[in-house]
Amino acid sequence: xxxxxxxxxxxxxxxxxxFHPWVFSGAIASITDGKPQDGDLVEVLDARGSTLGIGHYAxxxxxxxxxxxxxxxxxxxxxxxxxxxxxxxxxxSMGLIRPEGGPATPNTVYRLIHGEGDSLxxxxxxxxxxxxxxxAHSMGMHYSRELIAEALMETYSEAPGLTPPLQAxxxxxxxxxxxxxxxxxxxxxxxxxxxxxxxxxxxxxKFIPDWLKGQKTGFFIDQRDNRSLLALYADGRRxxxxxxxxxxxxxxxxxxxxxxxxxxxxxxxxxxxxxxxVALNFGADCPRHHSITQDAFDYLEQMPxxxxxxxxxxxxxxxxxxxVLRNAxxxxxxxxxxxxRKIAPGGIVFTFSCSxxxxxxxxxxxxxxxxxxxxxxxxxxxxxxxxxxxxINIYHPxxxxxxxxxxxxx
Numbered sequence: 001x002x003x004x005x006x007x008x009x010x011x012x013x014x015x016x017x018x019f020h021p022w023v024f025s026g027a028i029a030s031i032t033d034g035k036p037q038d039g040d041l042v043e044v045l046d047a048r049g050s051t052l053g054i055g056h057y058a059x060x061x062x063x064x065x066x067x068x069x070x071x072x073x074x075x076x077x078x079x080x081x082x083x084x085x086x087x088x089x090x091x092x093s094m095g096l097i098r099p100e101g102g103p104a105t106p107n108t109v110y111r112l113i114h115g116e117g118d119s120l121x122x123x124x125x126x127x128x129x130x131x132x133x134x135x136a137h138s139m140g141m142h143y144s145r146e147l148i149a150e151a152l153m154e155t156y157s158e159a160p161g162l163t164p165p166l167q168a169x170x171x172x173x174x175x176x177x178x179x180x181x182x183x184x185x186x187x188x189x190x191x192x193x194x195x196x197x198x199x200x201x202x203x204x205x206k207f208i209p210d211w212l213k214g215q216k217t218g219f220f221i222d223q224r225d226n227r228s229l230l231a232l233y234a235d236g237r238r239x240x241x242x243x244x245x246x247x248x249x250x251x252x253x254x255x256x257x258x259x260x261x262x263x264x265x266x267x268x269x270x271x272x273x274x275x276x277x278v279a280l281n282f283g284a285d286c287p288r289h290h291s292i293t294q295d296a297f298d299y300l301e302q303m304p305x306x307x308x309x310x311x312x313x314x315x316x317x318x319x320x321x322x323x324v325l326r327n328a329x330x331x332x333x334x335x336x337x338x339x340x341r342k343i344a345p346g347g348i349v350f351t352f353s354c355s356x357x358x359x360x361x362x363x364x365x366x367x368x369x370x371x372x373x374x375x376x377x378x379x380x381x382x383x384x385x386x387x388x389x390x391x392i393n394i395y396h397p398x399x400x401x402x403x404x405x406x407x408x409x410x
Contacts, residue, residue, distance in 0.1 A: 001074055002033065002043075003033075003034075003036075003040075003041045003042050003043040003054065003072075004031060004032070004033050004034035004035070004036040004040065004042045004043070004057070005031065005032045005033045005034075005042065005043050005044075005045055006023065006028055006031055006036075006042050006043065006044045006045065006057070006063070006064060007028070007029045007030045007031070007032065007045050007046075007047070007049075008023070008027050008028060008029060008044065008045065008046055008047060008052075009027060009028075009029045009047060010047040011047075012027035012029075012046075012047075013046040013047070013052055016044065016052045016053065016066065016069065017052075018395055019069055019393075019395040020395050020396060021055075021065060021066040021116050021119075021121050021393065021395070021396055022062045022064070022065060022066070022121075022396075023044060023055065023062070023063050023064035023065075023066065024061060024062060024063060025060070025061055025062075025063040027063075028063055029047065036057040037057070037059075038057065038058050038059055038139040038140075038182070039056060039057070039058070039138065039139030039140040039142060039143045040056070040057045040140070041054060041055070041056060041057070041067075041075055041140070042054070042055060042056075042057045042064060043072055044064055044066070051070070051071060051072055052069065052070075053066050053067070053068050053069040053070060053073075054066070054067055054068050054072060054073055054075055055067050055068075055121075055140075056121075056122065056138055056139070056140025056141070057140070058138060058139065058140070058178070060178065065116075065121035065122050065138055065140065066121070067079070067119070067120070067121070075144075076147065077147050077150060077151050080120075080144070080147055080148050080151040081151040081154055081155055083113075083118065083119055083120050084112070084113070084125075084148075084151055084152060084155040085155050085158070086118075087112050087113055087118045088112060088155055088156075088159060088162075090118075090388075090391070091110055091112065091388075091389055092159075092162055094388045094389070096110045096388070096389055097110065097162060098201075099164055100164075100201055105201075105203055105204040106201035106204060107201055107202055107203055107204075108127075108128070108129045108164065108200045108201045108202075109126070109127065109128050109129070109200040109201070109202050109207070109209065109219065109221060109224075110126070110127055110221060110389045111124070111125070111126050111127070111221050111222075111389040111390055112125040112126065112127050112132070112389070113125035114389065114390045114391055114399075115137070115399065116393045116396045116398075116399050117390065117391035117392055117393050117396075117399050118391065119393070120141075121138070122136060122137045122138030122140060122141040123135070123136060123137070123138075123141045123148070124136075124137070124217065125148075125152070126216075126217040126218070126219075126221060127166075128197075128200045128209045128211065128218065128219070129164055129198070129200045130164045130165060130166055130167040130168070130195060131166075131167065131168045131169075131170060131195045131211070132149075132152050132166055132168070132169045132170070133169075133170045133172055133209075133211045133217040133218060134148060134149065134152075134169060134170065134171050134172070134173075134191070135171075135172050135173055135176050135216075135217055136171075136173040136176060136177060136186070137173075137176050137177065137178070138177075138178070139177065139178075139182055142173060142177060142182070142185070142186060145171055145173075145191060146191060149169040149171075149191040149192050150192070152166060152169055152192075153166055153169065153192055167193050167195050168190055168192060168193030168194055168195040169190065169191045169192040169193065170188075170189070170190050170191070170195075170211050171186075171187075171188060171189060171190070171191050172188050172211055172217055172218075173186040173188065174186045174187065174188045188212075197209060197210060197211065197212070197218070199280060200219075202224055202227075202248075203224065203227075203228055205251050205252065205255060205281055206277070206280045206281055207219060207246065207248065207251070207277055207280070208273075208276065208277070208280065210273070214246075214273075215245070219246060219248075220245065220246070220248065221387075221389070221390075222354075222386050222387060222390050222402055223248060223249070223314065223352075223402075224387055225384075225387040225388075226350070226352075226384050226404055227248050227249055227252040228252070229382065229384070229406070230249055230252050230253060230256075230310075230312065230350060231252045231253070231255065231256035232256070233310060233348050233406075234252070234253040234256045234257065234258040234310060235256050235257035235258065236257060236258070236259055237253075237258055237259060237308075237309045237310040237348075238258070238259055238260045238307065238308045238309055238310070238344075239253045239258045239260065239261045239262065239308065239310045239311075239312070240262050240264060240303075240307075240308040240310070240311045240312065241253070241261060241262070241263045241264060241312045241314075242264045242265075242296045242299070242300065242311065242312060242313050242314070242315075242335070243264070243265060243296050243313065243314050243315045243316065244263040244264055244265045244270060244271075244274050244312075244314075245265060245267075245270045245273070245274075245314075246270065246273045246274060246277060247263050247270075247273065247274030247275075247277045247278060248277075249312045249314065249350075250263045250274060250277075250278065250289065251277050251278060251281055253310070254278065254281070254282055254286065254288060254289060255281065255282075258288065258310070259288065260288050260289075260290070261288060261289050261290070262289075262290045262291075262292055262308075263278075263289065263290070263291050263292065264292045264294065264296055264299055265292075265293065265296070266293065266294060266295045266296065267293075268293055271291045271292075271293050274291060275289075275291055296315070296335065297334065297335065297338075300335055300338035300339065300342065301338055303342055304342070305341070305342050305344075306342070306343075306344040306345075307342065307344075308342070308343060308344065308347065309343060309344040309346060309347040309348070310347060310348050310349075310350075311339045311342075311343055311347065311348075311349050311350070312349075312350045312351075313335050313336065313339060313349065313350065313351040313352065314350070314351075314352045314354075315331070315332075315335065315352075315353075316354070317353075317354050317355040317356075317357075318331040318332065318353070318355055318358070320355070320357065321357050322357050324357075325357055325358065325362070328355060328357070328358055329358070329362060329365075329366045332351075332353060332358075332363060332366040332367065332370070333366045333367075333369050333370045333373075334370075335351075335370075336349070336351055336366065336367050336370035336371070337369075337370035337373050337374055339351070339370075340370055340371050340373075340374035340376050340378060340407075340409055341374045341376070343409050345409070345410060346408075346409075346410065347408075347409045348381070348406060348407065348408055348409070349405075349406070349407045349409060350404065350405075350406050351367060351404065351405050351407065352384070352402065352403065352404040353402075353403045353404075354401060354402050354403075355401070356398065356401040358403070360400075360403050363403045363405075364403075364405065367405055367407070371407070376409050376410060377409070377410035378407050378408070378409050378410075379407065379408045379410075380405055380406070380407055381406040381407065381408050382404075382405070382406035383404070383405060384402075384403070384404030384405065384406065385400065385402055385403065385404070386400070386401065386402040390402070
């Protein structure tokens with residue numbers, strides 16, 4: 001099949017020869033054989049006319065997101081099925097897929113496709129038991145949604161016993177496509193089948209994803225490994241889970257024997273979800289858990305010293321782009337400074353940034369500055385990142401977005 005051709009300026013092919021999956025608009029010398037629209041497939045060529053690969057076109061600064069490199073390739077159902085199969089095999093080989101009733105602690109929630117990390121830029125697919133939730137971040141993936149849904153069902157039908165049979169594919173992209181006009185074209189809903197949200201298992205604990213109205217695809221899967229690490233430290237401690245959202249860290253802390261867990265969020269809906277998850281795992285009345293609906297900044301400033309000896313700071317992204325980086329770093333310094341000042345001696349702080357616009361070095365410097373301002377001795381115990389089902393393409397370091405530190409405060 002012939003696609004419109006994107007011709008690059010001399011030497012602008014070097015990043016693609018290193019398999020970086022983006023072509024920036026400034027690298028494009030000319031376009032021939034058609035006028036591609038947002039989401040169209042295009043063939044990318046170097047200045048000498050040699051094919052570099054195939055990708056989705058977009059009228060923005062990232063002009064092409066590459067799907068394949070080298071020879072011209074047919075991008076269709078078989079292409080998506082092969083990528084999905086490879087992604088499923090990776091998750092299975094990492095021991096992430098553990099059905100209920102099996103010999104191991106059940107885990108039925110995981111990310112199957114993580115954009116560039118799984119060589120499908122612009123696409124997210126999360127698995128919640130027997131339901132796949134698909135999210136498009138480009139018009140190319142939006143236009144391919146039906147093909148991808150069919151390929152998903154086929155991929156899982158070929159893996160009986162490995163995972164529960166897939167019953168439905170839900171599409172959730174009304175808020176994730178790049179522009180307002182594009183988002184108006186997206187309509188959330190089931191592409192295949194229909195399921196009702198019910199509990200899924202994460203490392204033997206129960207959660208209910210809300211793919212209809214929840215943030216992201218319905219649950220923050222990317223903190224699974226860090227929640228497991230928290231469980232190693234929470235026994236007997238007084239825990240504050242700030243910016244708790246659905247209460248994942250709270251549930252893990254309670255399950256590992258925390259003396260008390262206070263879940264803090266400014267959103268009443270978040271507190272409802274947290275209480276729902278606590279009740280699902282520990283019963284309707286869990287005396288060790290308390291919900292606090294208040295602005296986290298205000299609470300951290302007002303709370304007494306020594307009230308907690310384990311604090312989790314997992315705020316939403318303070319910076320969606322580099323233009324607001326300064327304000328974001330001020331926010332990280334502010335919350336971490338309060339945590340360091342107020343935590344009991346011998347306390348532990350889990351602190352995170354999920355902002356792609358904030359580098360590891362910038363986040364660490366913000367935490368360092370906060371520690372210095374507190375006058376406390378602080379040591380780094382762990383440096384954290386995203387889990388194996390959120391892989392980082394080695395040729396696309398921009399895919400590393402989740403950063404975390406575990407700190408011991410004397």
